[in-house]
Amino acid sequence: MENKKFDFFVGTCVIESEQMCMDVAGRLTEIFDKYKNEVNFSYKGSFDKANRTSKDSFRGPGLEKGLEILAKVKKAYGVPLITDFHTAEQAMKVAEVVDTLQVPAFLCRQTDMIIAGAEACKKFGGQLKIKKGQFLSPEETGNIVEKANEYLPKERILLTERGTSFGYNNLVVDMASFQIMKSFGVRAIHDATHCVQRPGGLGKITGGKREQILTLARAAVAAGADGIFMEVHPKPEEAKSDSATSLPLDKAPEIIEKLLEIHRVVRNG
Secondary structure (H helix, E strand, C coil), X not given: CCCXXXXXXXXXXXXXXXXXXXXXXXXXXXXXXXXXXXXXXXXXXXXXXXXXXXXXXXXXXXXXXXXXXXXXXXXXXXXXXXXXXXXXXXXXXXXXXCXXXXXXXXXXXXHHHHHHHHHHHHHHCCEEEEECCCCCCHHHHHHHHHHHHCCCCHHHEEEEECCEECCCCXXXXXXXXXXXXXXXXXXXXXXXXXXXXXXXXXXXXXXXXXXXXXXXXXXXXXXXXXXXXXXXXXXXXXXXXXXXXXXXXXXXXXXXXXXXXXXXXXXXX
């Protein structure tokens, strides 16, 4: 059956502490409760940010502690979870706890990652979300779908647009990507916060264009995106990862409503 609800994957970039996860997940659960008939909400938190500009950057609590924290969030709020995994060996352990396994963009062509993620999702009933690499055309993502589809039905495979490298330290979003990726029979998600990054733009940390997030997200929903992935933080300027592109948590209700207004028009059109 086609998924009629709009997907939102929202949370902090990295798991900074158990308390912050609980606080942010609790607030987001309250926000999305009014949309439960039209939205699938999953809470996001990364146990390890393996791809950092500097070796000194904060990476997170690690696999064991991170999954323990995420399991507590799930138990407290009954909310589905999404997190990244970084090696094929992590897939099964992550899938025991997390409902959506996410393949990071730079690993999207790693066949072992795709197969391991798909097999783990098949075993535990989850779904596999793959970010399109910054170096990849949307047409090439058909090969990713083909790999995953050997183990998972297409309704449990998601592709994500997170921008394409354009020169140095810059990304652009091709709005035609959503139509192209959806043509492979899977859902296409817009990564609202990572697509405005400036990778390495601040030397040893990633910069970004936070002021462009809503503009591009609106365009993506209008172009047919099936959902939005975005990172929020109570105090973005103090975030231990992606501080330049995380959205203020208190702005989330307004942003979510604006995007859903567009989705309703597209859905009913």
